[in-house]
Amino acid sequence: ETGVTQSPTHLIKTRGQQVTLRCSSQSGHNTVSWYQQALGQGPQFIFQYYREEENGRGNFPPRFSGLQFPNYSSELNVNALELDDSALYLCASSLGGVREAFFGQGTRLTVV
Amino acid sequence: AQSVTQLDSQVPVFEEAPVELRCNYSSSVSVYLFWYVQYPNQGLQLLLKYLSGSTLVESINGFEAEFNKSQTSFHLRKPSVHISDTAEYFCAVSRNDYKLSFGAGTTVTVRA
Numbered sequence: 183e184t185g186v187t188q189s190p191t192h193l194i195k196t197r198g199q200q201v202t203l204r205c206s207s208q209s210g211h212n213t214v215s216w217y218q219q220a221l222g223q224g225p226q227f228i229f230q231y232y233r234e235e236e237n238g239r240g241n242f243p244p245r246f247s248g249l250q251f252p253n254y255s256s257e258l259n260v261n262a263l264e265l266d267d268s269a270l271y272l273c274a275s276s277l278g279g280v281r282e283a284f285f286g287q288g289t290r291l292t293v294v
Numbered sequence: 295a296q297s298v299t300q301l302d303s304q305v306p307v308f309e310e311a312p313v314e315l316r317c318n319y320s321s322s323v324s325v326y327l328f329w330y331v332q333y334p335n336q337g338l339q340l341l342l343k344y345l346s347g348s349t350l351v352e353s354i355n356g357f358e359a360e361f362n363k364s365q366t367s368f369h370l371r372k373p374s375v376h377i378s379d380t381a382e383y384f385c386a387v388s389r390n391d392y393k394l395s396f397g398a399g400t401t402v403t404v405r406a
Binding site for chain 2: 186198215222223224225226227230238240244272274278279280281283284285286287288290
């Protein structure tokens with residue numbers, strides 16, 4: 183049990199729709215990172231939020247956006263969903279760097 | 295940029311036999327190194343990590359990994375596996391304690 187919770191655990195969306203995924207970070211952690219794990223692949227870094235500001239971004243288009251709230255929980259928003267967005271989305275919380283990052287159980291998104 | 299290569303995509307192994315999962319990385323600077331385990335339909339769990347100091351790191355459940363700077367490798371080993379070790383294993387690197395870059399994963403299947 184890492185203390186990082188993600189919701190929902192599963193969801194199905196239609197191509198072109200928008201989706202919001204949520205991550206509640208571990209108590210005391212001020213940094214949340216989001217990763218996309220396509221089937222059969224390793225996780226890919228989407229972006230990171232530190233104290234409510236975006237702190238770096240991977241190679242993902244602008245339709246992937248996020249927020250971090252004052253309690254350090256976070257949202258990942260994806261607009262104009264494409265079939266290739268089907269994946270497991272993981273969030274990781276930490277106090278600063280990744281050396282002490284803890285991952286949530288993930289949200290499985292299926293786009294049909 | 296860092297890249298991580300896991301040299302084996304699938305490793306079948308009999309129970310109580312040893313296993314080695316190979317990981318090589320490319321980076322021109324010092325990095326932190328990690329092994330994560332992912333059980334079916336779950337998130338990532340940190341198995342062990344190398345930050346500095348002794349090049350041999352151990353986990354509480356019998357895994358160990360050795361950092362080899364000259365060969366830029368961080369291979370994972372376990373002298374005797376159990377059925378419960380069946381999972382996907384990911385090697386990851388981080389520069390500057392920022393994002394994690396993952397390999398494609400190695401599926402370990404332990405057979406009785």
